[in-house]
Amino acid sequence: MSLTELRPASHRQVPPPKNVKTRSWLYRFDNKTVPYVFISPFFILFGIFGVFPLIFNGIVAVRNWQLDDPAANGWVGLDNFQRLLTDEDFWNALGNTFGIFILSTVPQLLIALIIANLLNRRLRGNTFWRIGILLPYLTPVVASTLVFAIFFARDNGMANWFLSLVGFGHETPLDWRAQKWSAWLAIATMVNWKWIGYNALLYLSAMQAIPKDVYEAAAVDGAGPWRQLWRITVPMIQPVVVFTVILSTIGGLQLFNEPMMFDENPQSASGGSDHQFQTIAQLIYKVGWKDLDLGYAASMSWALFLIILIVAGINTLLTRRIGGER
C-alpha cells in the first residue's frame, strides 16, 4: 500500500521526454552493470595476484632462467619438466610432503571432530574452552615453530626429557632431525597443534545448526553417542567437512614454515642433512633462491599446483561419499 503512495500517478504522467532515454539507460546500468562493478575488486585483485602469477610462472617454467648465469637464459620447452621426472630430490620431497601430510591431516581432522563433539555438549565454562582451543591458531606460526624446534632439540629438548622419564634415550638422546620418521612426527605435531582448534571450531559451528530432535529421535531408537556422531553429526555437517579437507589438503601440500624452521640450519633450506623432511615448497624455494635456478623452480611450482588439484579432487570425492551414500 505504501508502495503505491510513493509512486503517485502524476509523476508518471509528465516525464520530461529527453530524460527518458538517459534514465532508462541509468536504470539498466544500475541493474545490469553495477553488480559487476561491486564484485569486480575481488576479481581484479585475483587477476593481479592470482591469475597473472600463475601464467607468468607457466612462462618461466618453460624457460631457462639462471640468475647467476644470465648468458644461459632462453626458451627450453619442456626440458625443466623432463628433468623433474628424474630428479630424486623432487621425488624425495614429494614423499616427505605426503608423509607429513597424512601424519598431520588425518589425526588433525579426527581429533578436531571429537573435540567439537565434546564442546557441543553442555559444559561448564563453555566460552572458555571454545576460545581456549583456538589459541594455538592465533599464535604466529614462526613463534610456535621456533618453540617446537627447541622442544624437539637433541640436547636439552623437552621432548627428549619426557622420553628420558620413561627410560628412553638416557645414553644417546634421540636426534629428532636425523631420521625421517621422527622428523615427520615432530613436524606433524606442530601442524596438528596449530590447526586442530581451528577445525574443531568450524565443526562446532556446523554442529550447532543440527536440530536437537534428530538426536532425541536417535536416542529413543537406541543409538549411542558414537553412533550418533558418525550417523547423524558427520553426514549433517558434511559440507564443512569437505571444506576443511580441501583446506588442509592445500595447506598440507604447501607446508613450508614448519620444516624450514625445524631445520638445524634453516638457511640452507635442505630440510635436514639428508633431506629427511624437505617438502616440495621448501625444495622450490631452495632451487629458486639458493641455487638461483628460477626456471626449474617455476616448473616445480606448476607440478605442485597440478598435484594439489588432483589430491584435493580425490579427497573431495572421498569425503562426499562419507555422508551421501550411507
Place this chain on the structure above:
Amino acid sequence: MRRTLGVVAAGLAATLVIAGCSGRDLEGDSSSNTAGGEQITLKVAFWGDMGLDNLKAEYEKAHPNVKIVLNSGEFNAQHEDLQKKLVTGSGAPDISAVDEGFIVQFRNQADKFVNLLDKGAGEYESKYLDWKWKASMSADGKQIGLGTDVGGLAMCYRSDLFKAAGLPTDRDQVSKLWSNWDQFIEVGKQYTAKTGKKFVDSGTNMFNPVLAQQPVGFYDEQEQLQMNGGPKVAFDVSMKAIDAGISANLASFQPNWDQGFKKDQFAVLACPAWMLGHIQETAPDQKGKWDIAAIPGGGGNWGGSWWTVPSQGKNIDAAVDFVKWMVAPEQQIEVFETVGNLPSQPELYKDPKVLAFKKEFMSNAPTGQIFAATAANLKPQYLGKKNGPTRVAVENVITRVQQGGLKSDAAWAEAVKQADKVAKTAK
C-alpha cells in the same frame, strides 16, 4: 604532476653535479650546496653490527643534505632480499653489503650494479689486498664493490675451561700446542678425556677453516670441481675429529649453537676477526674468559665483505661518495676498534692504532697484531660459481655422520656424490 617531478629530478641531478664537483675542493663545506634543500636519503643494508652507528652520525653532520638509513638484518635474508630486488628491478637499498659467500653470485650479475671503475674507483686497486680487489670483479672487468673487511683466521679458546682441563692458558703456549690439525685433535682428545666435555663446536667448523687454508678450494679457476684436492684434506680432518669424539655436533649460528656457548659445550672456536663481535653478543657474561691463539696450519680466510651500489638506485653518486668515505682509513680503523672487523687494506695493518689495539672482552688480546699477521699471510683462494651450494651439500654429509646416519668411512664417497650433483646443476 609529471612536470614538477621532472623539475625536481633535474634540480636533484644539478645539485649532485655541483656537490660532486665541489666535494674535492671544499671537503666538509658541502652544506653550502644545500641551499635548495634537496634532501638525499641513502639506505644501507647489512647484517649484524658493522660499526656504522657512529659513522652515520659523523657523515650526516658533515653532509646535512644526506640522511642515512641503516638497515641491519639477518645475514642470509639480506643477501636474498638484495637478489630479489635486483630481479624485480626496484626496491634495492642504495648501498648493500655483500659477503664473500655471495660475492660470486652477484659479480656474475655485474650489470645490475654500478661499475665503480666508472666512478673513479680505479685508484683503489693498489690499496687493497690483491685477491680482495679481484674477488668482487666480474669476468669482463667491472668492479661491483669496494672491500670493507677480511676474515683472517685465528683460534679462539676458553682459557677458564682450558685451565680446568689442565691445559696451558697463555696464548703463546696454546699456539705452540697445535702447529697442525693432528696436534689440535690430540689436544681435543686430552681435553675431552679430562673433562668429559666436547672440544670443538662442530665437524663443519673444522672442515671450513682447513679448506680455507688450501691453495685450491672446491673449484679451480676453470670452474671445475676439485674434490680430491683441498676438500679431501679438510674432510679427512673433520672425520678424524668426529671419530675422536671431540665434536659437540652443533650447527653454527643456530639457537643450539648459541646455547652451546652458554652451557660451555665447546672450548674452542675457529674465529675470523668478525666472530669476536658475535661471541660478545651471544655470551656477554663470558667477558675475560675467551682468548685468542694462532690457528693450526696458519692463515686462511673466512668471510669478509664488500660495499656495493646497485645501479637501480636514484642517488648513485651520493651512494658512491659514502662508500668511498666508509672505506677511507680513518673510518676503517674506527670500525675495527668498535666491532673488530679487520680492514682489507694492507696499509692499515701497519697502522700504530691497529697494532696497539687490545680487545678487552677477549682477555685484552692484541687483536690488531694477531689478525693483521694472519691477513698478511693469507693465501687467496678462488671461489667458484657454485661454491655456496657445494659447501652446503658437503656440510650436510658431515652433519649426517655426526647424526650417526652415515659411517665416517663411507662419508667421503657420499660427499663427492653430493658435490658432483650440485656441480652438475650448473649449466
